[in-house]
Amino acid sequence: MARSKASAPGADWMREHGPGYPLVLSSRARIARNLEGLPFPIAAGEEDLEKARGMVLEAVSRRVAEDRDWEVSFAEELSRNRLEMMAEEHITPAAFSDRIGGRAVAIGPNDGRSVMVNEEDHVRIQAILPGAQFMKAWKAADEIDTVLETEVQYCYDQRLGYLTSSPSNIGTGLRVSAMLHLPALVTTGDIGKTISALAQAGIYVRGLYGEGSGVAGNIFQISNRQTLGRTEEFIVSNMDMIVRQVVDNERTARKMMLREAELDLADRAYRSLGVVERCRRVCYYEALELISLIKLGVDTEVLPVSDFNILEVGVAISPYHLREFLGGEAGEEDVDRERSVHLRKMLDL
Amino acid sequence: MARSKASAPGADWMREHGPGYPLVLSSRARIARNLEGLPFPIAAGEEDLEKARGMVLEAVSRRVAEDRDWEVSFAEELSRNRLEMMAEEHITPAAFSDRIGGRAVAIGPNDGRSVMVNEEDHVRIQAILPGAQFMKAWKAADEIDTVLETEVQYCYDQRLGYLTSSPSNIGTGLRVSAMLHLPALVTTGDIGKTISALAQAGIYVRGLYGEGSGVAGNIFQISNRQTLGRTEEFIVSNMDMIVRQVVDNERTARKMMLREAELDLADRAYRSLGVVERCRRVCYYEALELISLIKLGVDTEVLPVSDFNILEVGVAISPYHLREFLGGEAGEEDVDRERSVHLRKMLDL
Numbered sequence: 001m002a003r004s005k006a007s008a009p010g011a012d013w014m015r016e017h018g019p020g021y022p023l024v025l026s027s028r029a030r031i032a033r034n035l036e037g038l039p040f041p042i043a044a045g046e047e048d049l050e051k052a053r054g055m056v057l058e059a060v061s062r063r064v065a066e067d068r069d070w071e072v073s074f075a076e077e078l079s080r081n082r083l084e085m086m087a088e089e090h091i092t093p094a095a096f097s098d099r100i101g102g103r104a105v106a107i108g109p110n111d112g113r114s115v116m117v118n119e120e121d122h123v124r125i126q127a128i129l130p131g132a133q134f135m136k137a138w139k140a141a142d143e144i145d146t147v148l149e150t151e152v153q154y155c156y157d158q159r160l161g162y163l164t165s166s167p168s169n170i171g172t173g174l175r176v177s178a179m180l181h182l183p184a185l186v187t188t189g190d191i192g193k194t195i196s197a198l199a200q201a202g203i204y205v206r207g208l209y210g211e212g213s214g215v216a217g218n219i220f221q222i223s224n225r226q227t228l229g230r231t232e233e234f235i236v237s238n239m240d241m242i243v244r245q246v247v248d249n250e251r252t253a254r255k256m257m258l259r260e261a262e263l264d265l266a267d268r269a270y271r272s273l274g275v276v277e278r279c280r281r282v283c284y285y286e287a288l289e290l291i292s293l294i295k296l297g298v299d300t301e302v303l304p305v306s307d308f309n310i311l312e313v314g315v316a317i318s319p320y321h322l323r324e325f326l327g328g329e330a331g332e333e334d335v336d337r338e339r340s341v342h343l344r345k346m347l348d349l
Numbered sequence: 350m351a352r353s354k355a356s357a358p359g360a361d362w363m364r365e366h367g368p369g370y371p372l373v374l375s376s377r378a379r380i381a382r383n384l385e386g387l388p389f390p391i392a393a394g395e396e397d398l399e400k401a402r403g404m405v406l407e408a409v410s411r412r413v414a415e416d417r418d419w420e421v422s423f424a425e426e427l428s429r430n431r432l433e434m435m436a437e438e439h440i441t442p443a444a445f446s447d448r449i450g451g452r453a454v455a456i457g458p459n460d461g462r463s464v465m466v467n468e469e470d471h472v473r474i475q476a477i478l479p480g481a482q483f484m485k486a487w488k489a490a491d492e493i494d495t496v497l498e499t500e501v502q503y504c505y506d507q508r509l510g511y512l513t514s515s516p517s518n519i520g521t522g523l524r525v526s527a528m529l530h531l532p533a534l535v536t537t538g539d540i541g542k543t544i545s546a547l548a549q550a551g552i553y554v555r556g557l558y559g560e561g562s563g564v565a566g567n568i569f570q571i572s573n574r575q576t577l578g579r580t581e582e583f584i585v586s587n588m589d590m591i592v593r594q595v596v597d598n599e600r601t602a603r604k605m606m607l608r609e610a611e612l613d614l615a616d617r618a619y620r621s622l623g624v625v626e627r628c629r630r631v632c633y634y635e636a637l638e639l640i641s642l643i644k645l646g647v648d649t650e651v652l653p654v655s656d657f658n659i660l661e662v663g664v665a666i667s668p669y670h671l672r673e674f675l676g677g678e679a680g681e682e683d684v685d686r687e688r689s690v691h692l693r694k695m696l697d698l
Contacts, residue, residue: 278622
């Protein structure tokens with residue numbers, strides 16, 4: 001297991017087509033665990049954090065990474081840019097860099113698997129796959145969880161299940177989420193009904209970067225609210241069923257737009273293309289909106305542009321990836337300007 | 350003097366560069382007169398309107414048109430499209446088609462001169478020239494006025510001067526106006542100060558289509574408010590002086606934008622170009638905004654696009670010109686769609 005810099009921009013799951021493409025961008029399973037006998041990270045001192053990090057990384061090294069090329073990064077050894085880039089690549093949550101002491105991430109060989117240490121919980125195991133593959137994503141995370149448990153003692157309560165820093169993760173510690181691209185539901189306004197229905201079904205609806213992030217580029221992240229009193233299999237198959245329904249709604253909305261408002265659809269997609277082709281600078285939010293409408297145009301075949309993966313493009317033009325490209329110290333105007341150039345390259349324009 | 354259909358889209362003054370180009374688009378002088386012994390048009394019956402029309406057109410025919418190719422149109426013989434097209438070409442005011450009985454227009458051979466009969470006043474003589482040529486425009490109108498007065502008896506009061514339907518035209522009956530393109534003043538926000546200063550100087554500020562029309566495409570029409578108690582020469586030279594000041598303000602704003610916000614200026618111009626290149630439909634108002642920013646980009650040399658006259662393009666993509674092009678019965682969606690095609694042709698894109 002090598003210890004090196006953060007991984008290259010974008011893992012394979014961003015480039016591959018999975019089931020439900022292009023509406024279902026990815027499936028993610030995340031398991032939260034804590035070590036028995038050590039205070040939870042939020043309450044732990046430096047020494048305990050170091051101890052937890054050592055125990056978890058050693059277990060990962062011995063049982064998960066084996067001889068495969070996992071990369072381990074200690075948060076305090078990474079630049080601010082690199083830390084933010086990991087969040088932009090969906091490896092860590094946006095708040096990961098707020099407190100870096102004792103934190104670490106072990107990242108699998110571009111396969112969407114990672115283990116985060118000392119964020120909200122001692123251990124956060126994550127597996128991301130392209131498209132709707134919730135069961136497979138959960139099994140990939142569960143496999144890591146199972147072998148780690150042979151090395152370390154997890155904090156477990158007979159009645160409640162696995163204990164976590166936040167009560168919202170207690171029990172299974174499992175959060176399954178889907179990243180969905182829903183431009184037609186947003187354009188027709190039917191997204192409101194869909195979000196209400198999801199809320200009633202116990203599903204969180206969030207933006208591209210999870211909790212606390214706004215929706216941009218018509219990309220929605222939906223995840224199970226309940227982690228307690230449900231089996232992992234139920235949580236996973238429930239997400240699968242719900243995603244099928246949302247995807248059906250989006251497909252219906254796209255058909256309706258093509259039938260009743262094709263000129264409007266084409267106009268929006270073409271205008272977005274024109275702006276991307278010509279703009280001299282563009283902010284991240286607007287860029288996501290533009291590529292969302294171009295992608296809708298590609299998907300519905302009103303726009304003669306080569307297909308692309310919206311998440312892969314989104315990561316390539318994200319603020320810290322561009323800042324890193326420009327040399328680490330670039331200002332916002334330089335980043336916005338470079339984004340317009342990058343965008344044209346990524347879309348082959 | 351031929352009696353035929355309305356003139357071809359756009360007179361020469363829209364295509365030529367005059368002094369102050371490209372900021373001063375055109376100069377217009379308009380003289381209002383009424384015939385002695387006949388009720389003003391607003392109060393006149395059909396018979397009196399016919400009588401006035403006959404007298405004015407005969408005078409025009411004998412003394413103005415002579416053997417040159419003037420076109421005379423009776424309003425009630427024109428289609429709704431043709432009537433509106435004359436307004437779009439700035440020959441008649443927007444309200445001309447509201448009441449057509451007894452009205453007529455005699456239009457000079459693409460030289461910007463015209464005589465309108467039985468609109469608000471019996472006679473409205475107009476001369477438009479490219480750029481800032483207020484004195485020349487007034488002299489062209491005055492020349493027509495002088496020869497007509499040898500044929501007909503004008504309604505004149507020794508104390509007040511020429512009498513008109515609206516008190517706002519009484520005295521000289523002269524309204525001198527300038528069409529100005531002021532995108533930088535609008536972008537920097539300094540247009541507010543300019544408009545206040547103009548109001549204090551007794552100048553009306555209106556949009557592309559005069560009284561009651563909104564500003565579109567950053568095109569402003571400014572004209573003298575006072576027609577009474579001032580000589581024609583004063584009105585004309587005052588307008589010339591005021592236009593020079595506004596043009597200076599716009600030039601300063603452009604220099605400031607180039608110095609302090611060139612990227613922003615380029616970005617706006619390029620985006621507008623991208624939208625024009627790619628849109629599948631566009632409404633008239635938005636199209637004017639787009640060509641205004643493209644023109645600003647051309648003027649400031651940040652955009653490598655061939656120069657064009659914003660008024661000429663504006664007329665070519667105006668609603669009734671496009672409707673006429675499509676066959677007279679086209680709906681709004683068809684017009685908006687054709688406008689996007691026309692726009693690309695007009696700008697050589």
